[in-house]
Amino acid sequence: MKLPSAVFLCSLAVTARGAERLLTFEKDVRPIVKAHCTHCHGEEEKPEGGVDLRLRRFMDQKLDGGSQVVVAGHPEQSELVRLIKNGEMPKKGKQLSEAELAIIEQWIAQGAKTAKPEPLALAPGPIISDDDREYWAFQPVKRPAVPKDVDNRKVRTPVDAFLLKSMTKQGLSFAPEADRRTLIRRVTLDLTGLLPTPQEVEAFVNDKSPLAYEQLVERLLASKNYGERWARHWLDVVGYADSNGYSEADSVRPQAWRYRDYVIRAMNADKPWDEFIQEQLAGDELAGATHADYQQAVLDPHRTDQLIATAFLRMAPDGTGDAPDDAKLAKNQVIAEQMKVMTSSLMGLTVACAQCHDHRYDPITQVDYYRLRAVLDPAYNWESWRAPAQRLYSLYSPQERAKAAEIEVKAKEIEAEARAMSKKFLDEIFEVEIKKVPEAEQAAFRVARDTPVAKQTPEQKALIKKYPSALATYSLDLYDKKKQDIVDAKMAEAKKLRETKPAEGFVMALTEVKGQVPATKLFNRGDHDQPKQALTPGELSILASPQIEPFKPVPVSSGSSGRRLAYAQWLTSGKHPLTARVLVNRFWMNHMGRGIVNTPGDFGRQGELPTHPELLDYLADEFVKSGWKLKPLHRLILLSSAYRQSSVNQASLHGDLENRFYARFKLRRLDAETLRDSMLAVTGTLVQSSYGPPSGIGRDAQGRVVTGIDKSTITVNKVDPGGSDDFRRSIYVQVRRSKPVTVLDTFDAPIMTPNCEVRAQTTVAPQSLLLMNDTFVLDSSRRLADLLQTEAPGNRVEQIKRVWELLFGKPATQSDVARGIAYLDEQTKALTQYHHDIQHPKGVVPNPPQEAMASFCQILCSSNRFLYVE
Numbered sequence: 001m002k003l004p005s006a007v008f009l010c011s012l013a014v015t016a017r018g019a020e021r022l023l024t025f026e027k028d029v030r031p032i033v034k035a036h037c038t039h040c041h042g043e044e045e046k047p048e049g050g051v052d053l054r055l056r057r058f059m060d061q062k063l064d065g066g067s068q069v070v071v072a073g074h075p076e077q078s079e080l081v082r083l084i085k086n087g088e089m090p091k092k093g094k095q096l097s098e099a100e101l102a103i104i105e106q107w108i109a110q111g112a113k114t115a116k117p118e119p120l121a122l123a124p125g126p127i128i129s130d131d132d133r134e135y136w137a138f139q140p141v142k143r144p145a146v147p148k149d150v151d152n153r154k155v156r157t158p159v160d161a162f163l164l165k166s167m168t169k170q171g172l173s174f175a176p177e178a179d180r181r182t183l184i185r186r187v188t189l190d191l192t193g194l195l196p197t198p199q200e201v202e203a204f205v206n207d208k209s210p211l212a213y214e215q216l217v218e219r220l221l222a223s224k225n226y227g228e229r230w231a232r233h234w235l236d237v238v239g240y241a242d243s244n245g246y247s248e249a250d251s252v253r254p255q256a257w258r259y260r261d262y263v264i265r266a267m268n269a270d271k272p273w274d275e276f277i278q279e280q281l282a283g284d285e286l287a288g289a290t291h292a293d294y295q296q297a298v299l300d301p302h303r304t305d306q307l308i309a310t311a312f313l314r315m316a317p318d319g320t321g322d323a324p325d326d327a328k329l330a331k332n333q334v335i336a337e338q339m340k341v342m343t344s345s346l347m348g349l350t351v352a353c354a355q356c357h358d359h360r361y362d363p364i365t366q367v368d369y370y371r372l373r374a375v376l377d378p379a380y381n382w383e384s385w386r387a388p389a390q391r392l393y394s395l396y397s398p399q400e401r402a403k404a405a406e407i408e409v410k411a412k413e414i415e416a417e418a419r420a421m422s423k424k425f426l427d428e429i430f431e432v433e434i435k436k437v438p439e440a441e442q443a444a445f446r447v448a449r450d451t452p453v454a455k456q457t458p459e460q461k462a463l464i465k466k467y468p469s470a471l472a473t474y475s476l477d478l479y480d481k482k483k484q485d486i487v488d489a490k491m492a493e494a495k496k497l498r499e500t501k502p503a504e505g506f507v508m509a510l511t512e513v514k515g516q517v518p519a520t521k522l523f524n525r526g527d528h529d530q531p532k533q534a535l536t537p538g539e540l541s542i543l544a545s546p547q548i549e550p551f552k553p554v555p556v557s558s559g560s561s562g563r564r565l566a567y568a569q570w571l572t573s574g575k576h577p578l579t580a581r582v583l584v585n586r587f588w589m590n591h592m593g594r595g596i597v598n599t600p601g602d603f604g605r606q607g608e609l610p611t612h613p614e615l616l617d618y619l620a621d622e623f624v625k626s627g628w629k630l631k632p633l634h635r636l637i638l639l640s641s642a643y644r645q646s647s648v649n650q651a652s653l654h655g656d657l658e659n660r661f662y663a664r665f666k667l668r669r670l671d672a673e674t675l676r677d678s679m680l681a682v683t684g685t686l687v688q689s690s691y692g693p694p695s696g697i698g699r700d701a702q703g704r705v706v707t708g709i710d711k712s713t714i715t716v717n718k719v720d721p722g723g724s725d726d727f728r729r730s731i732y733v734q735v736r737r738s739k740p741v742t743v744l745d746t747f748d749a750p751i752m753t754p755n756c757e758v759r760a761q762t763t764v765a766p767q768s769l770l771l772m773n774d775t776f777v778l779d780s781s782r783r784l785a786d787l788l789q790t791e792a793p794g795n796r797v798e799q800i801k802r803v804w805e806l807l808f809g810k811p812a813t814q815s816d817v818a819r820g821i822a823y824l825d826e827q828t829k830a831l832t833q834y835h836h837d838i839q840h841p842k843g844v845v846p847n848p849p850q851e852a853m854a855s856f857c858q859i860l861c862s863s864n865r866f867l868y869v870e
Contacts, residue, residue: 020106020110022110022113023103023106023107023110023113024107024113024114024115025056025107025112025113025114025115026114026115026116026129026130026131027115027131028103028107029103029104029107030054030127030129031361031605032096032100032103032104033053034360034361035360035361036090036093036094036095036096036100036360037053037089037090038053038054038358039090039092039093039357039358039360040090040091040092041053041054042054049063051063051069053069053080054127055118055127056070056112056114056118057118059080059112063079067079067082070108070112071108072108072111072112073108073109073111073112074108074109075104075105075108075109078108080104080108081101081104081105081108084096084101084104085101128363128541128542129363132363132542133363133542135363135605136609136610136613137348137577137578137581137603137604138542138543138577138578139577140575140577141574141577141580141581141617141620141621141624142617142621143617143618143621143622144614144617144618146158146161146162146618147161147162147164147165148161149165150164150165150168151164151173154173154174154641155641156639156640156641156644157636157637157639157640157641158618158622158636159615159619159636159637159640159642159643160174160640160641160642162612162614162615162618163612163615163642163661163662166611166612166661167661167662167663170655170656170661170663171651171655172649172651172652172655172656172661172663173651173663174641174642174645174649174663175645175646175647175648175649175652175663175664175665176645176646177641177644177645177646178644178645178646178647178665178870179646180204180205181201181205181809181810182646182870183213183644184196184200184201184204184205184216184809185201185808185809185869185870186665186869186870187216187217187220187638187643188200188220189670189674189678189869190229190590190591190638190869191217191220191221191223191225191226191229191230191634191638192220192223192225192226192228192229193225193228193229193232193673193674193677193678193729194225194229194674194677194678194681194686195678195681195682195806195807195809196809198802198805198806198809201805201809201810204216213639213644214639217634217635217638217639221631221634221635224268224690225688226267226268227264227265227266227267227268228264228690228729228731230267230590230630231260231263231264231266231267231731232673232731233586233590234263234267235260235263235731236750236755236756236759237341237344237345237586237755237756237757238280238312238315238341238345238755239315239316239341239752239754239755239756240256240259240260240315240735240752241253241256241315241317241735241736241737241752242254242256242257242694242734242735242736243735243736243737243738243739244317244318244319244321244322244388244737245317245318245319245737245738245752245753245754246317246318246319246320246322246324246330246333246334247319247322247324247330248738249319249322249323250322250736250737250738250739251319251321251322251388252736253388253508254506254693255392255505255506255507255508256311256314256315256508257692257693257694258308258311258507258508259308259309259311259312259314259315259508260731261691261692262305262308262309262311264690264691264731265305267630270629270630270631272627272628272629273572273583273623273628273629273630274572274628275628276309276628277346277568277571277572277579278565278568278569278572279305279306279309279310280309280310280312280313280568281310281312281313281342281564281565281567281568281571282310282564282565282567282568283305283306283307283308283309283310283509284297284306284307284310284379284509284510284511284512284558284560285512285556285558285560285562285564285565286303286306286565287300287303287304287306287307288303288556288557288558289303289307289393289509289511289558290511290512290513290514290558290559290560291386291511291512291513291514292513292514293514293558293559294307294393294509294511295398298393298394298395298507299397304395304507307393307507307509307511308507308508308509310509310510310511311508311509311510313338313342313376313379313510314338314388314391314508314509314510315338315341315752315754315755316334316337316338316340316341316754316755317333317334317337317737317752317753317754318330318334318388320334320385320387320388321387321388321389328382328528328529329528331380331382331385332382332523332528334380335373335376335377335380335382336352336355337754338376338380338754339351339352339355339369339372339373339376340352340754340755341754341755342376343372344601344602344755344757345582345601345755345757346571346578346579346582346583347571347578347579347582347603348578348581348582348585348597348600348601348602348603348607349362349364349540349578349602349603349604350362350601350602350604350606351364351368351369351372351540352369354366354368354369355369355523355526356523356525356526357525357526359604361604361605361606362542362604362605362606363540363541363542364540364542364604365541366522367522367535367541368538368540368541368542370520370521370522370523370535371520371535371536371537371538371539372537372538372539372540373520374520374535374536374537374538374563375537375553375563375564375567376563376564377517377518377520378512378513378516378517378518378560378561378563379510379511379512379564381513381516381518382528383518384513384516384518388508391508391509391510391511392506392507392508392509393506393507393509393511394504394505394506395504395505395506395507396502396504400502400504403501403502404501404502404504407497407498407500407501408498408501410497411494411495411497411498412494414490414491414493414494414497415490415491415494417490418487418490418491418494421486421487421490422476422487425476425480425483425486425487426472426473426474426476426479427472429472429476429479429480430449430470430471430472430473433469433470433471433472433479434446434470436467436469436470437467437470441463441467444460444463445463445464445467445470447460448460448461448463448464449464449471449473511560512559512560512561514558514559514560515559517561519534520534520535520536520537521533521534521535522535537553537563537567539551539567539570543576543577551566551567551569551570552566553566553567554566572628574624578603580620580621580623580624581597581603581616581617581620582600582603583620583623584616584619584620584623584633585597585600585616586600587619587630587633587634587637588619588637589758591634591637591638591643592637592642592643592662592665592666593659593665593666593668594658594659594660594666595758596610596611596612596613596615596616597609597610597616598611599758600757600758601757601758602757611660611661619633619636622636642662643665644665645663645664645665646664646665646870647664647665647666647667647870648664649663649664651663652664665870667868667869667870668761668868668869669747669761669763669867669868669869670747670866670867670868670869671747671748671749671759671761672730672743672744672745672746672747672748672749673729673730673731673744673749675743675747675867676730676743676744676776677729677730679776679777679780679861680727680780682784682806682807683780683783683784683787684783684787685727685780685783686727686728686729687724687725687727687728687729688729689724689728690732691732692732694732694733694734694735695707695722695725695726695728695732695733695734696708696709696710696722696725696734697710697719697733697734697736697739697741698710698711698712698717698718698719699712699717699719699739700717700718700719701716701717701718703717704742704774704775705736705739705740705741705742705745706719706741706742706743706775706776707722707725707726707733707741708720708721708722708726709721709722730744735752737751737752737753742770742774743770743774743776743777746766746767746770747767747770748760748761748762768862771858771861771862772858772862777858777861777862778854778858780861781854781855781857781858781861782854782857784803784806784854784857784861785850785853785854785856785857786850788802788803788853788857789850789853796820796821796824796853797817797821799853800812800816800817800820800821800856801817803856803857803860804816804860807860807861807865807866808865808866820856823852823856823859824849824852824853824856827848827851827852827855827856828848828849828852829848831846831848831851831852832848835848
């Protein structure tokens with residue numbers, strides 16, 4: 001378990017022999033005062049009270065009352081200690097802990113030393129120290145040598161050598177290899193998100209080839225289900241949703257699914273991740289498209305894909321199209337949230353913490369934040385904002401557009417004929433109805449009828465009100481239903497003609513307006529109404545070192561600024577110290593159950609340190625040298641002894657509960673989508689159609705969000721069946737931020753606010769309640785029972801054996817069968833009595849044995865044996 005930073009520092013203040021370690025300002029005290037004090041005392045142009053705590057020598061200052069901030073050798077005389085102890089400082093934010101105060105006191109008592117001479121002068125703002133620059137995450141990736149002093153009999157890939165090296169020091173070793181049934185279930189769920197079929201299990205178990213496992217991995221990597229499974233991991237990180245969020249309206253994003261499909265296709269094609277990232281950050285610049293000049297790009301499928309990819313930068317919550325209360329705030333919030341998505345997904349840093357002030361723990365300044373924002377500003381430009389609907393780009397070709405325009409002209413001509421026809425009929429009726437008006441008023445009534453409503457005199461309005469039935473200017477059906485039908489038929493003809501237009505698709509993309517490059521300004525305290533100095537685009541200052549060459553924006557020929565393309569190329573150059581590390585850490589985490597850095601979105605000081613830094617760098621370097629391709633990295637991990645281990649290793653369970661050394665496979669529960677998809681698959685109802693608009697969802701009468709066609713009104717919740725769409729894989733089900741699907745939400749599917757860096761895995765009562773009561777589980781259990789009855793009519797023993805194979809991938813034992821039969825007997829008897837005691841509606845014929853089997857299936861689907869991956 002990672003120690004809190006202050007407690008960790010305190011523990012280092014004493015050596016192994018019990019002697020005090022000499023504390024220094026730079027290493028021990030500055031991190032504390034930076035976190036709690038320098039926001040007011042150093043980062044502003046005028047430090048509060050004139051006290052600047054950024055350098056040790058500034059602390060020799062005497063205050064108005066004669067006291068001194070720090071008196072070397074005397075913590076009891078130091079005003080800094082007194083104010084902290086009395087709770088007077090810091091005035092804002094979290095108070096210092098006892099451990100942090102103890103470090104400050106010990107440092108002062110030792111003479112308040114510095115590690116080296118301090119600079120003579122400082123500009124306002126934070127200091128990036130040598131210690132900051134030496135932090136592991138900011139060092140260039142260096143490929144380490146694969147350890148050789150390990151038991152080579154257990155080494156299948158270099159992964160094993162690195163793990164064994166650290167494992168041996170802990171007195172640990174790999175667990176025995178998992179049996180074949182466990183292994184195929186594990187790797188199939190891992191790579192496809194679906195259970196292996198009984199036929200696939202038996203084929204693998206009986207395959208005597210020494211390469212059987214390797215061939216299994218290759219088959220799974222080639223499956224279309226692989227892309228659907230691994231796209232889900234990336235969609236979590238980018239915050240994919242089919243709705244805009246931000247406000248209660250949570251309006252739908254009808255074109256977001258194209259980005260989801262792009263990611264799935266990229267995964268299946270094993271698109272290199274340097275290309276994948278560049279397209280997502282700057283696909284419009286690669287395609288040569290700007291806001292007003294995109295037509296040529298959408299005519300080329302490859303360039304269209306590049307445009308679609310930029311929806312990565314459109315995934316943050318965006319309520320600017322939903323009439324927010326504060327439009328300026330909403331616009332800037334979109335950019336802030338997208339900055340968080342971009343930096344956490346590609347850099348693994350909490351850069352968003354520097355929006356309003358310098359980062360409290362990491363060497364990231366507020367200036368850094370806005371320099372990075374300047375990379376995105378030409379595409380967002382909050383002072384010349386384009387709402388979501390204005391960032392949709394038609395996929396019409398010129399021919400399709402011309403055809404649609406031609407059809408529209410004809411449709412309008414038909415509508416004009418219908419309106420003329422309606423007026424003619426009404427005029428004819430008027431000539432009949434006017435005769436019912438007294439002759440003396442007929443002439444005046446005619447004039448009143450022909451006068452536009454806005455220009456009618458009070459007398460004319462009164463006359464029309466006196467004889468309303470004679471007006472005959474609308475509602476033809478009130479006078480002659482047959483003539484109204486003729487007009488309606490004509491209007492229907494126009495509607496039918498419009499339906500022959502070529503279907504018009506749209507791309508949800510991010511582009512720049514040619515020549516429009518706004519000035520990016522630092523916002524005082526993050527307030528857009530308090531702009532300060534203008535800033536140019538740039539990388540984080542901590543990465544500006546002789547070993548690292550940051551990016552330089554170069555305008556592109558399309559007229560776009562080129563900032564995002566240059567930045568994307570820098571991120572994927574192989575020289576950026578974070579990008580490859582962050583990516584491979586996530587890939588590893590999704591296979592092994594925990595990250596080498598177990599805070600995948602935070603590689604900074606507040607995140608966990610890597611358990612195996614050399615392995616992380618080896619994987620990062622190998623990933624880049626393998627052309628940024630993911631499938632070779634899959635093979636490196638999946639073919640290792642580490643991945644093939646059993647989940648049972650008593651030494652590891654007792655000595656390494658969190659499995660930091662990977663001496664066993666981490667037991668984990670099926671994630672939400674895998675649970676739903678697997679239940680659909682075993683019942684034979686899973687629809688494997690890929691791509692396209694999402695399956696609809698709605699809130700049913702019981703308040704659950706389910707798949708289907710939403711027919712709800714303001715007062716009534718109702719969802720109609722959606723046919724085959726209801727049974728598609730979960731990745732194709734609509735993602736509404738304000739309306740998560742109940743089955744998925746209960747089992748920890750994330751709500752994107754704005755994204756999900758790592759999924760929670762909870763074990764809570766609502767999950768058990770859902771497995772007992774939810775209609776999805778009940779219906780799935782009935783379908784599974786029906787499937788068993790179809791495959792083995794009336795043979796309960798064979799049905800039990802079959803359901804064991806379907807759900808668990810292994811044969812049922814005699815004991816399993818005996819207990820199953822006993823349960824079915826008992827449940828059938830209870831259900832027979834239940835049905836005997838109640839009155840059924842006419843036509844309902846109960847079937848207690850089949851209901852008992854459905855109940856049995858439900859129990860098995862709710863069991864840990866089904867819900868967990870060994």
